[in-house]
Amino acid sequence: MNELFFSYIEGRSVLHRLDPRTKLVSVMLLSVVVLRASSFQDMVLLSSAFLLFALLAKQGIKHHLNSLRPMLLFFIFIFLVEVMFSESEGSFYLGPLGVSYEGLWKGMLVTSRFILLVLFASLLISTTRPALITLGIERMLRPLPLSLLGISSYDLATMMSISMRFVPLLHESLQQITEAQVSRGMDLRRNPLKAIPSIAVPMIRNTLRVTEDLAMAMESRCYQGAYRTSMLELDLHKEDWLSLLMLAFIIILFFYSPI
Amino acid sequence: MSVIVENVSFSYARKTQLEQMVLDKVSLKIGEGEFLVIMGEVGSGKTTLVKHFNGLLKPIFGKVTVDGYNAASVHARKLVGMLFQFPQQQLFARTVFEDVAFAPSNFGISGEELRSKVSWSLKLVGMDEKITSRSPFSLSNGHMRLVALAGVIAASPKYIVLDEPFTGLDPKGIKELSKALAQVHAMGVTIVVITHNLDHVLPSATRMVFMGQGKIAFDGTPDNYFLSTLPQIPDIPLLMRELRRCGVKVKDQIFDVEEAFQEIMRIKRMGTAHE
Ligand SMILES: Nc1ncnc2c1ncn2[C@@H]1O[C@H](COP(=O)(O)OP(=O)(O)OP(=O)(O)O)[C@@H](O)[C@H]1O
Ligand SMILES: [Mg+2]
Numbered sequence: 001m002n003e004l005f006f007s008y009i010e011g012r013s014v015l016h017r018l019d020p021r022t023k024l025v026s027v028m029l030l031s032v033v034v035l036r037a038s039s040f041q042d043m044v045l046l047s048s049a050f051l052l053f054a055l056l057a058k059q060g061i062k063h064h065l066n067s068l069r070p071m072l073l074f075f076i077f078i079f080l081v082e083v084m085f086s087e088s089e090g091s092f093y094l095g096p097l098g099v100s101y102e103g104l105w106k107g108m109l110v111t112s113r114f115i116l117l118v119l120f121a122s123l124l125i126s127t128t129r130p131a132l133i134t135l136g137i138e139r140m141l142r143p144l145p146l147s148l149l150g151i152s153s154y155d156l157a158t159m160m161s162i163s164m165r166f167v168p169l170l171h172e173s174l175q176q177i178t179e180a181q182v183s184r185g186m187d188l189r190r191n192p193l194k195a196i197p198s199i200a201v202p203m204i205r206n207t208l209r210v211t212e213d214l215a216m217a218m219e220s221r222c223y224q225g226a227y228r229t230s231m232l233e234l235d236l237h238k239e240d241w242l243s244l245l246m247l248a249f250i251i252i253l254f255f256y257s258p259i
Numbered sequence: 260m261s262v263i264v265e266n267v268s269f270s271y272a273r274k275t276q277l278e279q280m281v282l283d284k285v286s287l288k289i290g291e292g293e294f295l296v297i298m299g300e301v302g303s304g305k306t307t308l309v310k311h312f313n314g315l316l317k318p319i320f321g322k323v324t325v326d327g328y329n330a331a332s333v334h335a336r337k338l339v340g341m342l343f344q345f346p347q348q349q350l351f352a353r354t355v356f357e358d359v360a361f362a363p364s365n366f367g368i369s370g371e372e373l374r375s376k377v378s379w380s381l382k383l384v385g386m387d388e389k390i391t392s393r394s395p396f397s398l399s400n401g402h403m404r405l406v407a408l409a410g411v412i413a414a415s416p417k418y419i420v421l422d423e424p425f426t427g428l429d430p431k432g433i434k435e436l437s438k439a440l441a442q443v444h445a446m447g448v449t450i451v452v453i454t455h456n457l458d459h460v461l462p463s464a465t466r467m468v469f470m471g472q473g474k475i476a477f478d479g480t481p482d483n484y485f486l487s488t489l490p491q492i493p494d495i496p497l498l499m500r501e502l503r504r505c506g507v508k509v510k511d512q513i514f515d516v517e518e519a520f521q522e523i524m525r526i527k528r529m530g531t532a533h534e
Binding site for chain 2: 173176177179180181182183184185186187191194197198199200201202205206
């Protein structure tokens, strides 16, 4: 079992007790802010906000940093793309590549935006039971006229929370397949052309099989989407209003900051 | 020449709240030509232990060597072939031939040598040559596993480690696989098998290790194991042990229903002859 990242961790902190809707709205708003962040100060402000929240969640930064690990390649990739394809003239050369300081800065900015997004998402997931996330999303989507599209808010919420639940599972299966192929002498660095299909093919087959199994398991347990009743009820408390207020304050500070 | 595990300790998720000792100062020496069966409770660290044999996991304390090489070295990895619980998950190539050829070609074998290696290992596990051009995904569950085993054998390892290879196979698949294992063992390859059901490998097993909570609780011959009070003793040896305890003089080395039946009939005949 690999339960080390992107999964719920039992706890009793303030963040655990907040209503899932509060946390969902907060993460969405914070994501907008993160994507608009463009200066060094912005990044410092947002990172401090993250540190503050992590402190409140009483889980240690380590867990959240672990969530970044599976996406390391992706971060490196977007960093390199940004550095290589930024417009301005190269100011120094790395091999045949012209690299400008501006490109470097842009690469770092874009990469740190993604890192912050993942960190905030990790915070949400580690402090909220999956069932509560689903319920929160469902309640928030209920006013939308989704039935016109032939789906219910409940279906949509279930799909979202299941996909989130699958992240650690997929990572575990990736690890198993990699171990099996490494045991057969696969070498990703020396021979990527041969190594990548040897991981990708079983991975895709696995994923398809797991989703099929899950769908069947849900149906055989009489999953019927919208007709479900819920075991949990949601209520907004004083803490929720307080944290939303605090968040509003951070965002105002961000957009109208005097610095 | 052997696999030597010296005082190995290991835990997952180091320095987090989830850390727990999975292997606790385990020492084990696996000699050439052995057929070692590893049994033990769920979560006792069997899989964790064998992943040290080819360096997939590295010990926190202690040392693992294979024929004198560090287990994490490329050299050791060539010596140790590993087959995981659902080996069909590792199949990926378009044809059975390509899949079996994956390991040896990674270790630098090509051309005619590769071709003969592949057909040799398929034959060794009892697979028909005709399937080489088929897609590995078109095979039955049991045959997929035999192909995966052939894929490990094709790299000519000295040691083959199998983690619960029998799970999910039907009786016919189990029989084919255990026959293949006995055959590979007879070729001089050292075999290490993790299993919950000793029945499947009993006739070939030369040694038994039982793990409990990260430690080795028993290490000895299958016969001694049957005399112990450990759980998971298969039915027939258990029956023989109980008969012996009641004074019935049954022979050693009786593992399956057929042999037990013959033995009981023999004793019955002796009994009637006395009267
Ligand atoms: N990747 C991992 N991360 C964290 N903990 C793990 C991991 N793999 C195994 N463990 C834990 O280590 C312990 C031993 O696991 P291991 O898989 O070695 O047991 P096992 O004897 O093979 O059990 P089984 O019979 O179920 O296969 C278990 O408590 C398990 O929860
Ligand atoms: Mg295991």
